[in-house]
Amino acid sequence: MPLPRFNFRRQSNTKKSEPMSKPNSQALPSNPEGLTSLVNIISDAVKVVISEYGQAGHAVPSLESTAPGPFDAPEDMSLALSKAVRTIEAACAQLSYAVASPGHILANKSYGYYEPAALLVVCNAKVADVLAEKPDGMHISEIAKATGLDQNKLGRVLRMLATRHCFREVSPDIFANNRLSIKLQSKDPVAGLVGHMTDEVHKGAVFLNEALSDSKTGPSLSVADTSFVRGHGCSPFDYYETPEGKLRLDRFSQAMIGWGAVTGKGMLPKVYPWGACQPGTTICDVGGGNGHIMLDLVSPFPQLKFVIQDTPAVLEQAKELWGKERPDFVQKSLVSFQPLDFFKETPVASCDYYYLRHVLHDWPDAECIKVLNNVHKAVKPGSKLLLHELVLQHVVRQDGALDQAPEPLLPNYGMGRVRLYQQDMNMLNLFNSKERTLQEFIVMGEQCGFVFEKLWDAGESAIIEFVVKESK
Numbered sequence: 001m002p003l004p005r006f007n008f009r010r011q012s013n014t015k016k017s018e019p020m021s022k023p024n025s026q027a028l029p030s031n032p033e034g035l036t037s038l039v040n041i042i043s044d045a046v047k048v049v050i051s052e053y054g055q056a057g058h059a060v061p062s063l064e065s066t067a068p069g070p071f072d073a074p075e076d077m078s079l080a081l082s083k084a085v086r087t088i089e090a091a092c093a094q095l096s097y098a099v100a101s102p103g104h105i106l107a108n109k110s111y112g113y114y115e116p117a118a119l120l121v122v123c124n125a126k127v128a129d130v131l132a133e134k135p136d137g138m139h140i141s142e143i144a145k146a147t148g149l150d151q152n153k154l155g156r157v158l159r160m161l162a163t164r165h166c167f168r169e170v171s172p173d174i175f176a177n178n179r180l181s182i183k184l185q186s187k188d189p190v191a192g193l194v195g196h197m198t199d200e201v202h203k204g205a206v207f208l209n210e211a212l213s214d215s216k217t218g219p220s221l222s223v224a225d226t227s228f229v230r231g232h233g234c235s236p237f238d239y240y241e242t243p244e245g246k247l248r249l250d251r252f253s254q255a256m257i258g259w260g261a262v263t264g265k266g267m268l269p270k271v272y273p274w275g276a277c278q279p280g281t282t283i284c285d286v287g288g289g290n291g292h293i294m295l296d297l298v299s300p301f302p303q304l305k306f307v308i309q310d311t312p313a314v315l316e317q318a319k320e321l322w323g324k325e326r327p328d329f330v331q332k333s334l335v336s337f338q339p340l341d342f343f344k345e346t347p348v349a350s351c352d353y354y355y356l357r358h359v360l361h362d363w364p365d366a367e368c369i370k371v372l373n374n375v376h377k378a379v380k381p382g383s384k385l386l387l388h389e390l391v392l393q394h395v396v397r398q399d400g401a402l403d404q405a406p407e408p409l410l411p412n413y414g415m416g417r418v419r420l421y422q423q424d425m426n427m428l429n430l431f432n433s434k435e436r437t438l439q440e441f442i443v444m445g446e447q448c449g450f451v452f453e454k455l456w457d458a459g460e461s462a463i464i465e466f467v468v469k470e471s472k
């Protein structure tokens with residue numbers, strides 16, 4: 001199916017045209033001009049960063065600083081700033097890959113697993129907590145004493161991490177926190193995400209080759225056939241019931257909050273024009289978890305009403321959260337909690353919006369189609385479907401496609417957006433499911449009676465808006 005033309009933040013032209021793919025030969029600089037243009041791209045983007053901080057009345061924080069910056073959360077960045085940062089990440093990586101020894105680069109990439117391994121050591125030992133009140137740093141002997149780890153081995157772990165800019169070695173064998181390691185303090189949800197990813201998820205990911213090359217599990221889309229199952233003997237659904245998993249359950253909950261923080265969950269109120277909705281507009285959050293996303297809309301848009309739908313056990317958490325955060329909304333029935341099995345049942349009928357955030361990425365296409373068909377049975381004319389997901393791009397320049405990086409950068413921003421493609425691997429490892437391209441979402445929506453309307457840039461993620469097809 002052809003890809004509609006698309007403009008961020010503007011009504012898309014739904015006139016369909018076949019995307020024109022250009023060969024990628026220009027994507028990698030192979031000559032001095034390519035290198036110079038990468039340097040110029042970096043230089044221009046740095047000017048944007050300095051100017052945005054300046055406008056906010058801040059100096060750009062140094063990597064050594066542990067003070068919170070005004071733009072640490074993705075939702076606090078303007079689109080211009082997040083684009084500049086993404087560009088710098090992409091161009092710096094591309095420039096070094098273009099000039100360094102290919103063998104060195106591949107060695108760095110293949111030894112990459114020592115970084116997660118070391119991050120898990122320091123998270124579990126709470127090294128960032130130990131260093132929290134020590135801006136001038138602490139000698140490794142004291143850090144070792146406070147954490148119970150061997151001094152020599154911990155020193156080597158910290159030195160490798162400091163070499164990768166997480167922690168700093170202030171003077172020989174004296175380490176301090178920096179802008180990155182401060183996020184590893186145990187109270188920070190990002191530390192929960194780091195612990196979860198570098199521990200149980202990592203121990204599944206190492207079996208990706210075995211899972212993909214086995215003639216039974218390779219082509220399978222079953223959650224029973226993932227690399228995670230090879231690593232742990234059970235799927236993520238069952239893992240947290242095992243003795244080993246139970247020990248990690250609290251961290252898993254913290255990791256989910258960390259995931260929201262990293263992906264900019266707070267973008268939803270900012271990127272969609274909720275202010276234009278009529279009083280009484282109802283949003284049904286399908287697979288809404290504990291309803292935390294809709295809570296973000298309550299204060300800025302008091303004209304909205306909410307239905308949270310999820311499995312009965314999860315809905316109990318939603319009732320508890322809303323009862324604590326917005327008891328007024330619960331008492332006035334401005335929010336309701338309706339149990340749902342979205343594979344077998346239809347959500348509450350005739351809502352104005354059906355919103356699904358990070359629901360479809362858990363499932364292969366056939367299951368997603370079941371969910372969307374059930375949503376379609378609930379809609380009324382004029383209802384809208386909003387899918388809030390990560391949106392992948394091919395690494396190929398396409399006319400009229402999503403926002404593309406300037407040449408000679410990779411059109412999907414390469415390392416500036418690599419988290420999306422890593423998260424796609426994550427879904428493969430955990431569930432045999434996937435993140436998708438816009439085109440894949442459009443095709444799936446069409447199949448279930450929805451027409452693509454517009455894509456809203458929400459930083460790391462995007463909101464894909466559909467309207468109901470006149471006749472299915």
Ligand SMILES: C[S@@+](CC[C@H](N)C(=O)[O-])C[C@H]1O[C@@H](n2cnc3c(N)ncnc32)[C@H](O)[C@@H]1O
Nearest residue numbers: 287288289310311314340341342343357358359
């Ligand atoms: C990845 S979470 C996303 C939660 C929430 N939308 C968010 O963005 O935080 C997927 C949600 O789907 C829910 N879910 C899984 N299977 C379900 C089913 N058969 N019916 C309804 N909800 C289900 C889970 O309980 C979970 O809350």
